[in-house]
Amino acid sequence: MDLRGGVVIVTGSATGVGAACARLLASKGCNVVINYTKSEAEARETEAACREVGVETLLVQADVADDADCRRMAAEAVAKWGRIDGLINNAGVTKFVDHTNLEGLTAEDFQRIYAVNVIGAYQMTRAVAPQMKSQGRGAVVNISSIAGVMGIGSSIAYAASKGALNTMTLSLARALGPEIRVNAICPGFIQGRWLRSGMGDAAYEAAKAAQERTTPLRRAGTPEDMAQAAVWFLEGADHVTGELLIVDAGAHLAGAPLIAR
Template identity: 45%
Template sequence: MKRAEGSVALITGGGSGIGATAAARLAEIGCSVAINYSRNSAGAEAVAESCRLLGVNAITLKGNVASDADCRHMAEETVASLGRLDILVNCAGVTRRVPANDLDALSSDDFSAVNAVNVTGAFQMIRAAARHLKRSGAGTIINVSSDSGITGDGSSLSYAASKGALNTLTIGLARELAPEIRVNAICPGFVDTNWALAWQNSDSYEHFKRRVADIAPLKTIPSPDDVADMIEWLVVGARCVTGQLLVIDSGTHLTVGNPLP
């Protein structure tokens, strides 16, 4: 395993799910971590403590990425507390669950709320961190997007559109921030986290997981660890990779029609 000793990573949305797993993985390879949360302070602190047990420094940062002031504060506080900033993982995200064929159920406010976090929030966080990442000499930005941004499918059209915009932002910023900073996006399909339990009970969720795995060509669904594997690789093993949209979905994008209505 390659190491990233002495590096510092800031992970937005790091108190649970993919963000929490990413923080722990980066700590395992030697990164000190700043873990952002907006509401889940207990979850963020638990993640930070688990990272400290791995021998790295870890702090928690309360902030809403939809606020430019919060983004600037988090970047500055990371550097003030941990000494530098080398890696930014934009994992904070929200959705509005609305059937794609019910156009009247999706309001302009839904688009605004989703884009404020998923697109504007990611941009504001990158802008706040950019000068520190450039100073690193080998800065890395990883946007946790979604295959919804490629397929147009997902929890709602507003969510898919926001992830499509995040993918375009990734490509544009990879060009503009080179050569000091690499910018890539990971585009997971359905990942086995507690996120979907917000709109399903445990029985329907288990049925949903079995259905997705059955549809997927690889007959499995990604876990947060699978996404963290790719984040680790982009940090320590992808020196010549930038501007890429890396899909992790066990092949469900290869299926015909709408596999996940």
């Protein structure tokens, strides 16, 4: 897919991986829908960075857990540009709870995490699918996690939600072909506010050092690393659908500590 002049929606794109995806898309000449729920100031910074390279943007406050918000976001993109070429389902939430602490998660925790991480991705995909189908092509990339493959990560609820997102990726790839491709990336450790705020400074720095010491690539992942993989699924993988790509510097291989996004 040629991204120049195209339109891609990136959910949760005020900061982190979503913001990195938006900036990378803009650098390739792609118009971007920047989505946020609460981080308006940071979303506007991402929007400004995208506009600086000469593309058009659309800033949309919307909660992907709300189906009406998802449909509105897709409709606003079509109203502005008349097309939607790609969707990156990046919006996500978690609660940091040690996996041995079974009392640390409530049903409400599970419901909120699933509402955003799984149902939100489903609702956004459903919202863009008619436009993509009518165009004859489109691509969806789900930002999942190694947590959904290995059963690790910030909490059992988060890992379970990403496992569900992985299987949903396969189901949607079957259901939406041949016009729409659906793939996912599964990051491991990603440097940034998400993990630092959840783990605390000391644990975060220790985990980062462990990644740099023990992974085969001797690197701790960055949002930009994940953006490269996600955008590749849009522009460089026309013959690929239903794939889950682990992006973790090889941490999932034997001997490396597993610390998920």
